Amino acid sequence: MAEEKKFYITTPIYYPSDKLHIGHTYCTVAADAMARYKRMQGYDVMFLTGTDEHGQKIEDKAKDAGITPQQFVDNIVAGPKGILDLWKLMNISNDRFIRTTDDYHVAAVQKIFKKMYDKGDIYKGKYVGKYCKPCESFWTESQLVDGKCPDCGRECQDAEEEAYFFRLSKYAKPVQDLLENTDFLEPRSRVNEMVNNFIKPGLEDLCVSRTSFTWGVPVDFDPGHVVYVWVDALFNYTTALGLLNDKYSDYDKFWPADVHFVGKEIVRFHSIIWPAMLMSMEMPLPKKVYGHGWLLLDGGKMSKSKGNVVDPYILAEKFGTDALRFFLLRTFPFGSDGNFSNESLISTINVDLANDLGNLVSRTTAMVGKYFDGKLPADRQSDALDTELLQQAASLREKYEGHMERYAFQDALAEVFKVIARANKYIDETAPWALARDMEANGARLATVMYNLLETTRICGVLLTPFMPESMDKLFDQIGACAACRTWDSAAVWGSLSATAAPTKGENLFPRVDVEQALTELEAAAEAARKAALPPIEVEPFVEERVDFDTFCKSDFRVVKVKNCVPVKKSAKLLCFTLDDGTGEDRQILSGIAQYYKPEELIGKTLAAIVNLPPRKMMGKDSCGMLLSAVHTEHGEEKLHLVMLNDAIPAGAKLC
Ligand code: ME8
Numbered sequence: 300m301a302e303e304k305k306f307y308i309t310t311p312i313y314y315p316s317d318k319l320h321i322g323h324t325y326c327t328v329a330a331d332a333m334a335r336y337k338r339m340q341g342y343d344v345m346f347l348t349g350t351d352e353h354g355q356k357i358e359d360k361a362k363d364a365g366i367t368p369q370q371f372v373d374n375i376v377a378g379p380k381g382i383l384d385l386w387k388l389m390n391i392s393n394d395r396f397i398r399t400t401d402d403y404h405v406a407a408v409q410k411i412f413k414k415m416y417d418k419g420d421i422y423k424g425k426y427v428g429k430y431c432k433p434c435e436s437f438w439t440e441s442q443l444v445d446g447k448c449p450d451c452g453r454e455c456q457d458a459e460e461e462a463y464f465f466r467l468s469k470y471a472k473p474v475q476d477l478l479e480n481t482d483f484l485e486p487r488s489r490v491n492e493m494v495n496n497f498i499k500p501g502l503e504d505l506c507v508s509r510t511s512f513t514w515g516v517p518v519d520f521d522p523g524h525v526v527y528v529w530v531d532a533l534f535n536y537t538t539a540l541g542l543l544n545d546k547y548s549d550y551d552k553f554w555p556a557d558v559h560f561v562g563k564e565i566v567r568f569h570s571i572i573w574p575a576m577l578m579s580m581e582m583p584l585p586k587k588v589y590g591h592g593w594l595l596l597d598g599g600k601m602s603k604s605k606g607n608v609v610d611p612y613i614l615a616e617k618f619g620t621d622a623l624r625f626f627l628l629r630t631f632p633f634g635s636d637g638n639f640s641n642e643s644l645i646s647t648i649n650v651d652l653a654n655d656l657g658n659l660v661s662r663t664t665a666m667v668g669k670y671f672d673g674k675l676p677a678d679r680q681s682d683a684l685d686t687e688l689l690q691q692a693a694s695l696r697e698k699y700e701g702h703m704e705r706y707a708f709q710d711a712l713a714e715v716f717k718v719i720a721r722a723n724k725y726i727d728e729t730a731p732w733a734l735a736r737d738m739e740a741n742g743a744r745l746a747t748v749m750y751n752l753l754e755t756t757r758i759c760g761v762l763l764t765p766f767m768p769e770s771m772d773k774l775f776d777q778i779g780a781c782a783a784c785r786t787w788d789s790a791a792v793w794g795s796l797s798a799t800a801a802p803t804k805g806e807n808l809f810p811r812v813d814v815e816q817a818l819t820e821l822e823a824a825a826e827a828a829r830k831a832a833l834p835p836i837e838v839e840p841f842v843e844e845r846v847d848f849d850t851f852c853k854s855d856f857r858v859v860k861v862k863n864c865v866p867v868k869k870s871a872k873l874l875c876f877t878l879d880d881g882t883g884e885d886r887q888i889l890s891g892i893a894q895y896y897k898p899e900e901l902i903g904k905t906l907a908a909i910v911n912l913p914p915r916k917m918m919g920k921d922s923c924g925m926l927l928s929a930v931h932t933e934h935g936e937e938k939l940h941l942v943m944l945n946d947a948i949p950a951g952a953k954l955c
Pocket of ligand 1: 310311312313315321322323326532533535561562563564565592593594600601
């Protein structure tokens with residue numbers, strides 16, 4: 300019997316602790332391209348993503364925000380510009396979305412935990428060790444690197460509590476076999492890391508419950524314990540299909556998963572802990588875990604705490620969803636790390652999309668409009684010049700498929716763009732504008748050239764559809780491709796496009812980006828977002844130390860009037876004030892406030908100054924006292940306001 304064509308793909312479920320950034324978008328876009336590709340091939344696809352909503356980190360953040368954990372996660376998942384909105388913006392075609400706070404999942408996790416307990420694979424003990432709160436990970440002393448979390452490098456806390464443990468040690472050997480002797484984990488380079496760093500030093504049993512917080516799945520047979528968030532999270536891949544719940548009923552059809560896409564730092568959970576727990580549950584193992592690389596910014600992993608995140612909303616709104624999706628998968632090899640930059644994003648849009656693909660479409664459709672009034676005649680005349688282009692286009696699907704099956708998105712796209720480049724070269728070689736000078740003699744040849752260009756574009760369009768679905772629909776409309784010649788099957792058949800196709804030159808599919816202008820705008824948008832994320836108002840901490848009354852009274856504060864105010868030469872900061880302090884003699888004070896005030900706007904103002912400080916020399920001038928001002932920080936920017944008094948108060952009046 301032919302194998303049923305079905306495909307189950309998952310992304311990690313994301314922590315709704317902060318807004319998602321472009322790094323999170325990367326994995327989801329890759330899984331989406333894969334799901335669309337498989338659907339195009341006729342597979343019955345289940346594409347799952349979701350959110351990982353339990354754990355101490357969420358509980359703490361909700362407490363800081365003064366709301367319940369459920370309100371906190373609801374807002375980040377389903378609120379404005381939340382995770383669901385982001386996937387809509389990125390045109391993610393997931394078939395299902397799981398939230399680990401969903402009732403059916405919670406109940407199923409309780410049953411799973413009990414099953415492993417009944418089997419003897421979960422037992423009660425005492426946990427003494429270290430816990431990294433941001434990663435929700437337990438570590439032994441020996442696993443710490445320089446005393447810090449080996450994953451994120453942050454401080455760990457001491458942890459000691461009664462807890463349940465999973466017998467991970469029991470599964471060390473079968474998990475090692477799985478990693479070393481099958482293709483379960485890819486890229487293969489990650490296998491050595493797992494075996495050498497985690498399995499060979501000895502797999503210790505894993506602490507799988509906590510009692511120091513409550514935001515998690517309760518262990519129903521032992522109140523006070525909540526299930527370790529990673530156990531809760533990993534089983535999402537099966538509860539979302541209906542394992543031990545009535546909400547869904549696709550478990551038998553789709554489990555085991557064909558592939559779990561995960562970032563490299565969570566490969567350990569997916570390639571050691573996950574198969575071990577599935578073995579304990581006597582469930583089939585997923586066919587593959589693919590550990591992709593990170594998007595880096597200036598060489599470091601993007602993270603909210605480092606303040607170096609790139610906002611997918613800003614990029615998608617500016618350049619379009621398809622261009623952003625394409626860039627992510629065209630530029631970075633999926634298995635390795637890649638450095639994100641606005642420059643490379645803009646360059647990919649300009650070179651690949653605006654120049655190579657966009658020009659091919661607009662030139663070809665414009666020429667058919669101009670030379671044939673928009674409809675190709677059926678006459679044909681081939682030439683040796685056609686052979687290479689036709690061969691490359693006809694064999695493209697097979698090469699592309701080979702790369703896609705290995706999740707080598709970058710290589711698959713490179714093949715498509717080789718053919719697009721070949722087609723552009725073909726325009727130069729065949730010089731249609733020269734042929735058009737004598738339509739009587741060259742009409743059939745010119746029609747052939749145009750057809751070959753349209754047909755090549757069509758094949759490339761089919762193969763680009765999983766990456767840029769909306770733009771490719773527009774491209775098909777422009778080249779006059781019927782529904783049947785937008786399909787996977789048609790991508791392997793040269794000549795699918797109607798011989799008398801009627802393309803129409805439409806809107807520019809990928810407008811060229813003005814590099815300078817876009818970079819300036821992106822920097823401004825990132826700066827505005829950074830500032831908006833900072834606390835709106837911050838003031839200096841209050842001084843704890845007391846000052847006695849007599850000491851305070853020694854400070855002589857007086858009302859002064861500004862007679863003159865000028866900038867100090869060669870100083871960017873200093874203004875020089877000539878003040879009336881009521882004594883009849885001018886007083887000179889220098890103040891470093893030039894960035895906040897224009898000197899002329901201060902003349903005539905009534906200010907406050909301390910006048911019995913010892914004189915100080917600044918830039919060669921004496922400063923006899925100090926003007927009082929109020930300072931605070933607003934969205935990370937320092938603000939200063941001179942203390943201004945009612946003009947009715949005479950100069951020299953004492954402030955007390
Ligand atoms: O780890 N580049 O959630 P998460 C590429 N809840 N990928 C990145 C990235 C970057 N700069 N930053 C993050 C979790 N990611 C768990 C998963 S699954 C049962 C539980 C990826 O929101 C990261 O590698 O911290 C991970 O695969 C995913 O985003 C979710 O990260």
